[in-house]
Amino acid sequence: MRYGFTLPEMLLALVVAGLTMGIALPRVGALRDSIQVQASAQHIASAHARARLAAVLQSQVVELAIYADSLTIRLRGTRSGLWRGAGPAAAGVALASPARTLTFTPVGVTMGLSNASFHLSRGSATRTVVVSRLGRVRITR
Secondary structure, eight states, rough: OOOOOOHHHHHHHHHHHHHHHHOOOOOOHHHHHHHHHHHHHHHHHHHHHOOOOHHHHSSSEEEEEEEESSEEEEEOOOOSSEEEOOOGGGGGGEEEEEEEEEEETTTSSEEEEEOEEEEETTEEEEEEEEEESSSEEEEEO
């Protein structure tokens, strides 16, 4: 009885494994892009909720600045922030919308031009975070 593999058997196994990986890897990359874009959209939505809650709890006007590289919550008129998080660019996600600052009143409603859409993309995956003046946030594909 012999043990082990012959050279043609090993080559055949490597060819089959290579073909399988060649088919699966592009799909895995698209899945990774979709997960990163969804996570960045959720991060913006949670920063919006956090800023709204901070305005109510602090009973002061709070600003949420949304940039590609950072998300910052600060009291209006101050330079120091209450909270700072990484923006979508940290995950390799492009923010196609211009940088915006949303201003929350002490009752939790935004004021000024607060309706906004933030378009996020990476590879073929895209999401849009739509923010209404009344505080509703939704994520669309």
